[in-house]
Amino acid sequence: MVMEEQKSGFSKRKLRIFAGLFLALLVICTLAGNTLRSMSLPKVYTQPASKGSVAHEYEGSATVQPGQTLDIANPAGWKVKKVLVKQGDKVSAGQKLIEYDDSEWKLQLDDMQTNLKKQQLSMDQLQANYIAAVTEGSESALAEAKIAIESAKLDIASQKQHILSLQKSMTEGQSVSAPFTGVVIQVNASAGTAPGLGPELVLANSAKGNEIRLQVPGDVAGLLEIGEVLDQITLSDKSNRQLSGTIVSIDDGESGGEGIMPANAGDDSNNTSSLPSSVTISLKDDNLKGGDRVEVKIAKTSEEQTVTVPNEAVHHDERGAFVFTLEGREGPLGNAYYAVETPVKIADSNAYVTSIAEGLFEQQEVIVNSTGFLLDGTRVRR
Amino acid sequence: MSRDGAVAGLFLAPSLIGFSVFYLIPFVLGFYQSFTDGAIGGQLVGFRNYADLLHSASFRKAAGNTMLFTAVGVPLLIILSMTLAILLNRSLYLRSWLRTSFMLPLVVPVASVVTVWQVFFDWNGTLNAWLHELGMARVDWMQSNWSMSIVVVMYVWKNIGYDMILLLAGLQSIPKDYYETASLEGAGRFRQFRHITVIYLTPTLFFVLLISIINSFKVFRETYLLAGDYPYDRLYMLQHYMNNMFFELDVQKLTAAATLMVGCIVMLTSGLLRAERRFRENSE
Amino acid sequence: MNNRPSLTGLALSMLFAIFAAAMLFPIGLTLVSSLMSEAEISQNYDLIGKMVDTADGGKDAFVNLKLLPDWLTIQQYAQVLILSPKFLSMFWNSVGLVGPIVVGQIVVGSLAAYAFAKLRFPGRDKLFFVYLMTMLMPFQVTLVPNYLVIDKLGLMNHSSAIILPGIFGAFGVFMMRQFMAHIPYALTEAAKIDGAGQLTIFWRVVLPLAKPGLAALAVLLFVDYWNMIEQPLIFLQDSVKQPLSLYLAQINQSARGVGFAASSLYMAPMVLLFLYAESYFVEGIQHSGIKG
Numbered sequence: 001m002v003m004e005e006q007k008s009g010f011s012k013r014k015l016r017i018f019a020g021l022f023l024a025l026l027v028i029c030t031l032a033g034n035t036l037r038s039m040s041l042p043k044v045y046t047q048p049a050s051k052g053s054v055a056h057e058y059e060g061s062a063t064v065q066p067g068q069t070l071d072i073a074n075p076a077g078w079k080v081k082k083v084l085v086k087q088g089d090k091v092s093a094g095q096k097l098i099e100y101d102d103s104e105w106k107l108q109l110d111d112m113q114t115n116l117k118k119q120q121l122s123m124d125q126l127q128a129n130y131i132a133a134v135t136e137g138s139e140s141a142l143a144e145a146k147i148a149i150e151s152a153k154l155d156i157a158s159q160k161q162h163i164l165s166l167q168k169s170m171t172e173g174q175s176v177s178a179p180f181t182g183v184v185i186q187v188n189a190s191a192g193t194a195p196g197l198g199p200e201l202v203l204a205n206s207a208k209g210n211e212i213r214l215q216v217p218g219d220v221a222g223l224l225e226i227g228e229v230l231d232q233i234t235l236s237d238k239s240n241r242q243l244s245g246t247i248v249s250i251d252d253g254e255s256g257g258e259g260i261m262p263a264n265a266g267d268d269s270n271n272t273s274s275l276p277s278s279v280t281i282s283l284k285d286d287n288l289k290g291g292d293r294v295e296v297k298i299a300k301t302s303e304e305q306t307v308t309v310p311n312e313a314v315h316h317d318e319r320g321a322f323v324f325t326l327e328g329r330e331g332p333l334g335n336a337y338y339a340v341e342t343p344v345k346i347a348d349s350n351a352y353v354t355s356i357a358e359g360l361f362e363q364q365e366v367i368v369n370s371t372g373f374l375l376d377g378t379r380v381r382r
Numbered sequence: 383m384s385r386d387g388a389v390a391g392l393f394l395a396p397s398l399i400g401f402s403v404f405y406l407i408p409f410v411l412g413f414y415q416s417f418t419d420g421a422i423g424g425q426l427v428g429f430r431n432y433a434d435l436l437h438s439a440s441f442r443k444a445a446g447n448t449m450l451f452t453a454v455g456v457p458l459l460i461i462l463s464m465t466l467a468i469l470l471n472r473s474l475y476l477r478s479w480l481r482t483s484f485m486l487p488l489v490v491p492v493a494s495v496v497t498v499w500q501v502f503f504d505w506n507g508t509l510n511a512w513l514h515e516l517g518m519a520r521v522d523w524m525q526s527n528w529s530m531s532i533v534v535v536m537y538v539w540k541n542i543g544y545d546m547i548l549l550l551a552g553l554q555s556i557p558k559d560y561y562e563t564a565s566l567e568g569a570g571r572f573r574q575f576r577h578i579t580v581i582y583l584t585p586t587l588f589f590v591l592l593i594s595i596i597n598s599f600k601v602f603r604e605t606y607l608l609a610g611d612y613p614y615d616r617l618y619m620l621q622h623y624m625n626n627m628f629f630e631l632d633v634q635k636l637t638a639a640a641t642l643m644v645g646c647i648v649m650l651t652s653g654l655l656r657a658e659r660r661f662r663e664n665s666e
Numbered sequence: 667m668n669n670r671p672s673l674t675g676l677a678l679s680m681l682f683a684i685f686a687a688a689m690l691f692p693i694g695l696t697l698v699s700s701l702m703s704e705a706e707i708s709q710n711y712d713l714i715g716k717m718v719d720t721a722d723g724g725k726d727a728f729v730n731l732k733l734l735p736d737w738l739t740i741q742q743y744a745q746v747l748i749l750s751p752k753f754l755s756m757f758w759n760s761v762g763l764v765g766p767i768v769v770g771q772i773v774v775g776s777l778a779a780y781a782f783a784k785l786r787f788p789g790r791d792k793l794f795f796v797y798l799m800t801m802l803m804p805f806q807v808t809l810v811p812n813y814l815v816i817d818k819l820g821l822m823n824h825s826s827a828i829i830l831p832g833i834f835g836a837f838g839v840f841m842m843r844q845f846m847a848h849i850p851y852a853l854t855e856a857a858k859i860d861g862a863g864q865l866t867i868f869w870r871v872v873l874p875l876a877k878p879g880l881a882a883l884a885v886l887l888f889v890d891y892w893n894m895i896e897q898p899l900i901f902l903q904d905s906v907k908q909p910l911s912l913y914l915a916q917i918n919q920s921a922r923g924v925g926f927a928a929s930s931l932y933m934a935p936m937v938l939l940f941l942y943a944e945s946y947f948v949e950g951i952q953h954s955g956i957k958g
Contacts, residue, residue: 386785386786386787387785387787389785389864390781390787390790391787393777393780393864393868394777394778396773396777396778397775397777397778397834397839398778400830401797401834403815403834404815404830404834405800405812407811408810408815409808411814412807412808412810470682474675474679475675476679476683482941483686483687485940485944485948486940487692487693489936489937489939489947490937491892491932491936493893493895493914493915494696494914494929494930495696495929497711497925497926497929498692498695498696499692500714504714506727506729507714507728507729508729508731511729511731514728539692542689548952551952592802599804602804602806603895603896607915620806625896628806628809628813628900637810637811640808643803644799647803648799
């Protein structure tokens, strides 16, 4: 009797089918869960924000230039008689470099000396006149003779002066010598030519060494200091010799940008740092010659350790820079992950990494790449 | 007989071993622990744990609530399911559908309808919305003495099907000619009910009473899911007390309370069984 | 009894239909709400658990009981089944806990039940009374001792901590004994006279006759253990191993919309099983009530 009444409103066959479908659905969802999830959620690749510094690198080549050069001019404007050195010669201080033709002036000197002798001879005559005047006792003749002698004396003294000065300028003008030890880097003069407009000869001062000048990008230049020693300088010849050099000057590039762009400081510093600066490095090496090519490598890391992320993780929009961080929420359905837009302040960056001044903390998961378009709050899977 | 006993031992062995390990021995251990102090090694302290327990306000509150709940919920459940069974014990439209509906709550897991209860009994819930419509003030169902009635409702909802089935079976086992004879003799409906239905249903009723009491202990799941570890005072039952004692590692109080509860249940059950036996002997 | 329903019967039917609708209402509301969008759920039910300041004009704020979704969506189901693996893994956890318990308790229970029902041995009724009492105890009663035993056996935080006590539960013994007690002695005696051993009688005679009982027990056990909360709460701290019942206990507070879908999926196996095996279910309950 009990059994008779069990006819429920549901047919067993339908129920069995329904239960089968239900079970099948659950099994499929279990087995294909990952596939289904991947179809509906963008997969993200993350990397923890790590403590580090941004390495800035610069590579360039430059030509070695002398540290100090001296143009040597023709001292007297005479014709060149003989050039004693040639380009590249090493000269020591005082060494004669060019001899000049002084023959014209020798003739003049001879004339003057002859004149002097004539004047001295006429002096004898005047003295004889004077003695005669004394013996004659003629007052007027005596006075006249006295003046004549005085005048002749002055003439002689003057002539002597002229001769001396001429002699002096002849010794000065007939040659020119090196004022310091150095290298002849340019010779313009040649024997027999008349003096030109430019320097006869250019001399480099060995004591002052050589230098190179580089156009270094602002981000790197900002990390350099005057007096700093760089040692990744390679001579680009067969020897590949390593040199070291000292920074002697850094001329910042146009830095007017700071005034024009009043945007936030992060962006600002980012922009100005890209302007190149001219950096001069002095090289102390005796074997260097002007004109040698050197390869220069500068690798600098900013000193303070900050949180860094790969550049791909950093996005920009009109509100500034931001990154997507991965936020796991212990949801009722297990961990659910969301992309969260996190505004950041960029402190520094190079070709690979960006260091973040504000907005991120260490080990925070930052989304580097994703298979789908991300917005703030987009649900993702790792 | 002795051979039977040996075979019985074999049949019983798997169950008896497991039963001993997981139920019997633990219980005996617990019983022993309820007489010791908390130290390792356990000095026997006689009834001190029981004295402590009975002095504990929260235990008394919990025991009182449990008794109140049982005293209110169980009779209500039996009366309702009895009414239902008697009314359903006749031909009706959609009878099997109706019976199915009344039984369905029995299989629905507690956890899956907790949200619905929340929707109804929350401060901002539907029940208060209805009260508001009727122009009455809100009642904080879960945080007042009303909370007990909420649990009674859940208890009735869940168990009415079970009791109804038991009572239906009892009703259907009463021979129909008793009623026919009675109506031939001119007995009215009410007399039939009093003198036939009640009498013949009493053995079933004893069992229904027992099962209802036992099921009333299971209402802890509902209250736990709805109100957590520490519900409103009115809802704080013995099970909450024991659960919390467990998490507070107060083994002594817990085992003492457990022993007391077991004692009560054993006395209740054997009392009911004895009463039933006496009733049956009297009626025969 | 088998005559057509009378007019009062019709009226009664309608009354009952209303009552039945009320009984089904929580289930129906869960199912309906599971088809609403998350936005709709939070719009309707966000006020739950919030104290609205009534002095501040919040007097009229109530949750909005909604019986029909604005538009149907399976968004919540997709969320539960596809977008998060946790629900399904806990679902199979539940299956993995309940399955062995049901099978184990049926095997162990029917063996012991045979001894109680068909064999005579000293102390039988007393032992059965002990089983009966254990069956009636709330879980909390044996909490500490059970904890100590499981700890001693090294089963803590292991699914065996739930499964083993489940297998040896007293309910299976009790129920199968009630069933087997109704199998006439004549049958077993006849088999005995034919020279069958007790195992043969058990296997060939009693068990086939107790099949409806086995089915009923399976259904009842399934329902009971599918619903367990206390045991895993204490013995399975590792959330990876926890069954669905605990998951739902967590979810209801945090994500109501998803909770409705998960609840529906959680009750679905039970409801389907019940509708399919309702007769066994009823029979099982009735037999548990009949004194042997």
